Amino acid sequence: MNDFADKAAEAEALFREEALSKHCLSESHLSYSHCEDCGELIPEARRLAVKGCTRCIVCQEYEEKGWP
Known part of the structure; x- marks a missing residue:
């Protein structure tokens, strides 16, 4: 069960980083x-x-x- 939870947490972290980078980009209006x-x-x-x-x-x- 830990392996599944670890993979889910890793996927969530990647998604969050991508969303934050896009958010920062859109705020700069570039x-x-x-x-x-x-x-x-x-x-x-x-x-x-x-x-x-x-x-x-x-x-x-x-x-x-x-x-x-």
């Missing part, structure tokens, strides 16, 4: 110039409209819908 998932250029209009964006529109939609 947008990526290229999508973190596909590498395509994020249009300037999107970067200005959505402060702190890190994905293009298509990849953001996939992320929000939980698609791979």
